[in-house]
Amino acid sequence: MNIGIDIEEVKRFNKYIKDKEYLRRIFSKEEIFYSLPKKNAAQHLAVRFAAKEAVWKALIAKNKKLTVIDVSIQNDWDGKPQVYIKNKKYKKIDVSLSHTDKYVVAVAIVF
Template identity: 40%
Template sequence: SLRKSSDMKKESQFGIGVDIEDIGRFAGLRRTKDGPFLKKIFTAGELDYCFSKKNAAPHLAARFCAKEAVVKALHGVATLSYTDIEIVSSRKVPRVVLRKGSPKDYRAEISLSHSGGMAIAFALVRTR
């Protein structure tokens, strides 16, 4: 059944996004050599997490995918820089923190995976 538009306004609005990347694009990156490039995309916390791993590339790729997926989910609603979107790993579950310059009334949920040389992320962004 159809709902009245006044009822729909009370519900949360949401957007979805997905991104997939070849992990090989991130394989040659080094924190010292590629620092300026990496700092345009990743926060210090994300870089600490990724480079604490034996192989940083899958973790960098997955986080990049997550940022792209969030940007796609917010398409037409908000404009964020990559560093306004931070992927925080707590208790093995990644979560999204929308930083300065981002809308405070949105919440993003993500799912990340990497396997077979590819990384993928899905994002669901809802109004609070």
């Protein structure tokens, strides 16, 4: 089992909201579709970025080569975030996300 964690400041992501090119480089269309319409869009984007970093940390020990756009965090029907890698649901990784106005945090565990 491996674990990864990441914390990010939300304010960094406030300016990215309007930068469509940046968003497309970092986030999947599902992540953008989920986050952008929300009142606190920057928090949802920031926490997805943190989750990608956490997944990367958890997987690096397994020698998985990943870029930020390879990892997509998508919520299932009850809101639980799921990890997709290269468009495929990765059932052996669990992530948990939390956000406030200022900070977001994400933890990933690889079984």
